Structure formats: structure tokens, C-alpha cells
Amino acid sequence: MAVLAAVAAHFGRDVQRALPKVEGILDDARSAGADLVVLPDAALGGYLSDLGDPDRTDLPEPLALDGPELDRVRRAAGAMVVCIGLAEAVPGEPSLRWNTAVCCSAQRVWGVHRKVHRPLNESRVYAAGDRFTAFDTPVGRIGMLTSYDKTFPEAARALADDGAVVLACLGAWPASTTDRAAHLPQDRQSRLFDLYDLARAAENQVVVVSSNQTGVQGRLRFLGQAKVVGPGGDVLARTGVKGGLAVAHVDVAHEVGRARRRLHHLAERVPAAYARRS
Template sequence: MGTVTLGALAGHFGRDVERGVAKAVGIIEAARRDGVDLLVFPDATLGGYIGNLRSPDLDDLPPALDPHGPELATIAEAAGDMTVCIGYTEADGETHYNAAVCLTGDGILGSHRKVHQPAGESAAYAAGDSFTTFDTPVGRVGMLIDYDKTFPESARTLAVDGAQIIAALSAWPASVTDRAARLPADRQSRLFDLYDCARAAENQVFMVSANLTGVTGSLQFLGQAKVVGPGGDVLATTRSKGGLAKIDADVESEIIRARRTLNHLAELRPEIYPSAADLGAS
């Protein structure tokens, strides 16, 4: 596979799906000119996110899209030989999911429905029930959607299934209960970065983490898109601003090097860990 360019976007996207598609296409075209091979957009890029976590306005929910409809077909056409991960609200009959797809010009390579739901999000979306990995031109990839990365089991499931890169698509806001005067000092700002670095380091994989910026309803999003290496080091970041965090990496070689002495996945002791199901039952 050799060296590839990984990019994570921080940007603002709202309810207007047509405008969101056009903006995403422009970003994809610019990223291609910069040689990006994997481009990860935020959660809710197409159609935006809910405006209140504790009590979403059910009369103002993001529009739900058919994964095989014209919007994602346009994104795929723009992607061409680039691998693009992008978030949207998925319609499955009358059921809506906070979802993401990873695609190229050949179509959808993999998909994910957000499993872990914070606060009142379950009023707006149904929950997904699995974490899966899939092959792409840049390596084996798995996806997480914002709150999913709070739970170590999510990323570990992907890593054990062979993920070399975890694409983390977020609509991650500043604290809704105790917002700091400055975003970099906000508690959620610290946690967002901590989870990115911890999930990469504990699994010795690349984390390509995108996030929304700007404001939707009562939520102010943090940005902080970044690429984290398999040692847990932040290799590129937008900080709290919009933009693209990108790096060149030989993904396979860097992972092999990180695991040369201490190989966390090979040294797991699953026979002595309580299962997640057992913990939930207690």
C-alpha cells in the first residue's frame, strides 16, 4: 500500500442537504488536488445534527436520506479513487439512524449506525447494533460516530477485527451543562482529544477524527479534527478552527513498528475479562 495521505475535516454543515452536498463535493475536489487518499467528514455532514441533546425538537429533525439515493451517489462520483467517509441521517423505512458511510467512486465500501446514544438522542434516532470493518484502498477501516469513541470496547472491537484506521465522525459539542468561556478550556474539549489519543494508543491504530464546527440550536461544536498515530501522538490537528488536518503515513509500516515490542492486541487476556454483556447485566 505504501504511503497515503489521511485527512480529517472540521467544518460547519446545516439542515440544507443540497447545500451540504455541494459543499462536500467542493471539499473533496480540493482535497484531491492536495493528494488526500482518505478524507473523513464529520457526523451529520448531510442534513446537520439535532439542536438540543437533552430534548431534541421533534419538529426540526435532520432530514433522513436513502443510502442508495442521489445525495450519496453524488458524493461517490466526486470521490472517484479517493476514499471518503461521511455522516448523514439514514432512512430505513420509518426508522432513522445517525449513520455514516465510507465510499469511493465504485460505491459504498462500508457503513455504520451509531451504537451509543447520549442524553436524549434516542428521541431522534434509533441505535445501531454492531461495529464492522471493511477493506478500502488505504487499508482496513472501521468507523465510530461521536459518543461511540467514549467506550473502549467500540474501538477495540474494530481493532480486533483488523482495522488499521478508525474513522471517527463526530458532532461533538462543548459541555451542555458547564460550558467554559473559551472552547479550548471546555471539559468536552479535553475529553474529545483524550478519547482520540487513548483509542489510537491502546489499539495501536491510526485515528482519523473529524468534527463539526459552529452552532446548531443550543449546541456549539468543538472542531478539533485530527489524525492520531498508533503511538497516541497527534500528528495533525485543526485545533478549534475549521479546516483539514492531514498527514502522509505508511499505515502498515507504522502499525508494525508500534507493535514491534509491545503488541497490545496479541497480549490481550480475554479469558479473564468479564464480557461487556456480563458487565451490563450487573
Template sequence: MSVLRVAAVAAPFDRDLETGFARISRLIDQARADGVGLLALPEACLGGYLANLDGGADGPPALALDGPEIRRLAALAGDLVVTAGYCENAGGRLYNSAVCVTGDGVLGNHRKVHQPLSEDATYRAGNGFAAFDTPVGRLGMMICYDKAFPESARSLALDGAEIVVCMSAWPGSRTSPAADLARDRWKRRFDLFDRARALENQIVWLSANQSGTFGDLRFVASAKVVDPGGEIVADTGVTEGVAVAEFDVPRVLETARRSMGHLRDRRPEAYEDLVASRY
């Protein structure tokens, strides 16, 4: 039996890249000491997220996929598989992106497809989802609001993803904030999406998130690991921390899909016009 230990982080990150890298280095060192093979860091952990979602916030530093910061992240990762969010500069166009690295370099890159509120004032949208092979299995990535759309995770599962990592900077409610963040309605939605996406695709799900506050935003943290049955097996709650769990991934997927195979039992001909539909 080959067991993989995975970890999802809830932590605060701001514009100070050096402070961010110091935090990431500590998290990677601790993960390595704990025998973790896959570490998921939050959205925008390299340079922080937007200070607000009203369209006028200054963005984080723009980094190139082949630039020194991503190479530095890869060097820190070493023998671990690490996913992290950053602002990608590609030919002068900015994307809210996520990268997957090991010490050998970049394994995958994802540009956030779905943009909430006024995020499109800063970033362009990505245009797809693709799984990729890593030393810990076939992986898929998405960012924050992407998980509100079932098609995102389903696309990755149909592309063979065994594990999906969703990196977020998910805040609490802006219009009806709860004094107790654990009871916030946006926190509740965050958790529901995590569990539903794992269950409907019968995959291992890692959810990393920013914690604390930045600008006008108060993040719900709630990093977690969800099994293919939709059960939360590790969770940080609404504070900074690391959710750690371990799986024999092929085995838990096979067990989950043995009788009720959600991917196997699909009937695409019954909803073939779905993509062409309009709201």
C-alpha cells in the same frame, strides 16, 4: 514504501443539503489536489445534526443508503475514499449513520450504537461494529459517543481495522461552558478519547467533527489525525479546517506493535465475564 495521505475535516453543516454538498465538493477537490487518499467528513454532514439534545429537536432529512444523495456523494468522491455522516432511513426506522464511499459506490455503513442524552428520541441504535476493506486499507468507522466506550474501537481493531475514522458532532459543555472553547472540559474529553483509542489499539485514528454552532450546540471542532502511539500529528484546533497527515500504514502499525503489542498481549480469559457485567 507506500505512503497514504489522510485528512480529517472540521466544518459546519446545517439543514441545507445543497449548501452542504457544495462544501463537500470543495473539500474533496482540495483533498484530491493535495494528494489525499482518505477524507473523513463529520457526523451528520448531510443535512446537519440535531438542534439540541433535549429530545424535542427536529431531525435532519432522512436518506436511504441506496438513495440519490449517497450516490451523489460517491460520484464526488471518485478516486478518493470518503466517509460522511447522515440520517439513514431504513424501512421507516431512522439511524444516525456513517457511510464510506468511493466512485465505485458504498464500501461500508455504520449505525451509531451509543446514544447520548436524548438522541434516542430521534434515532434507533445500531447494534455492532465491523471493519471492511477499502482501496486504502482495512477501515473501521464509529460516530461521536461511540468512542467513549473502549469496546467500540477494540472490536474494530480485533476485526483487522488498520485505520479507524470517528465522525462527530461533539459540542462543548452545556452545564459549565468555557468562554475559551480551547479550555472547555468536553473538548478536553474529546481529545483524550481520540488519543486513548488510537494508543490502546495501536491504530491510525482520524477524528472529524462539526465546527461552529447549530441550534443550541457549539461544536469543539478539533479534527485531528492520531498515530498508533497516541500522538496527535495534525489538528485543526477549535476552528474550521482540515488536519492532514501521511503514513506508511502497515509500517507504522508494525513498528508500534513490535515490542508492546496491545492486541497480541491481551488475556481474554482474565476478563471473559466483562460483557456480561452490569452497571
């Protein structure tokens, strides 16, 4: 049995202010018995202030994966496996960053994912990653998706094909900027955020641990709604639009095995039928 925790919280530009906040959240997660904690995308340094026209004078500070900031997170994690988002420098490209997710504990860095899919004008600031790779951890084989990555079924499927039984989805997912709803739960992007979490879990028969930013950064208003979703697409725990911790006790191997016992989506595919014909 593993205790899985998804975080909804606000993180801005100030990395030195974010670090003690991360430590406090990890202390709370440890008190809840968490084995895996998924923090939001851009928890260290914040996300962009505007997707339509990113302000290049207000960008997240690029951090090194072997730098003191991540080292502090790892020490705070202890035995817990922690996924966290940050901006990473791109060698030879001083004007660009990778939007990077790191999975780590005090023991080691278990995996790194650089966001592949970039919405709107995010490409002016972030370089694209080029792969989806799962990796083994003390809580099972994990794959990571960063925010918009989970819009694409192929991304989650690539991780499931690589043996991932848990998808850590790190979000900095904002409300609609063109059709604002008076209440965040009724926002169009709120519906899509939830839909993708449930669909990616059910179609791959895996557990999804989905975090998200809250609050406001520039013109963007973030949705929260962190959650843990079972392999049948059932929500096991969730937060609201404000900060919080969604915690679920899950026997991952048992639940994934049970979901796949009669109907095994990965095994029952018919690839030849999906091939494009001229």
C-alpha cells in the same frame, strides 16, 4: 504511504447547500493528495439542535444510501475513499432515523456503520445500530465510529479485533451544555474529545482519523479539533476550533507494525483475567 485527511466544518439542515460544500472540501483534499477523507457526522442534513430535549420539528432529512445525494458525493470523491455522516430512514419506524456513517468512493460503497451509542435523549430521534464491523478499502482495513461511540473502549477494540488498522471517527461533538467554558479549547468536552482520540489510537495501536462539526446548531456549539493520530497516540496533524483540514502522510502498515513490534496490545491480552467472577 497514504495521505489521510480529517475535516472540521459546519453543516446545517440544508442538504442541497451542504453538497457543493462537500464537493469543495473534497476538491481541497484532492489538491492535498488525500487518499482518505473523513467528513463529520451529520454532514448531510446536520445534527440535532438540542440533546436534552430534541426538537422533533427540526430534524435532519433521512436519506437513502442509494439516493442521489450520496451518489453525488461518490462522484465528487473519485478515487479517494470518503467517510461521511447522514441520517438514514429506519424501515417501519417513520419517527426514527439511524445516525449513519458511509465509507465510499466512485467505485463503490465500502462500508456502512449505524451509530450504536446514543447520549442523553438522542434515543428519541435516532434508533441504535447493533454492530461494529471493519471492512477493506484501497487505503487499508477501516472501522468507523460515530461521535459518542468512541467514548466506549469496547467499540474501538471490536474494530481492531476485526482487523481495522484505521479508525475513522466521524464527530458531531459539542461543547458542554452544563458547564460552558469561555474558550472552546478549555471546555471539558474538548478535553474528552481529544483524550478519546489519543487513547483509542494508543490502546489499539491503530491510526485514528477524527473529524468534527464546527459552529452552532440550535443550543449546541461544536468543537472542531479534527485530527490524525498515530498508533502511539501522537497527533500527526490537527485543526483548531474553526473549519479546516488536518492532513498527514502515513505509511499505515509500517507505523502499525512498528507500534506492535515489541508490545502488541491485542496479542498480549489475558481474557481469562477479565472475566467476571461471582
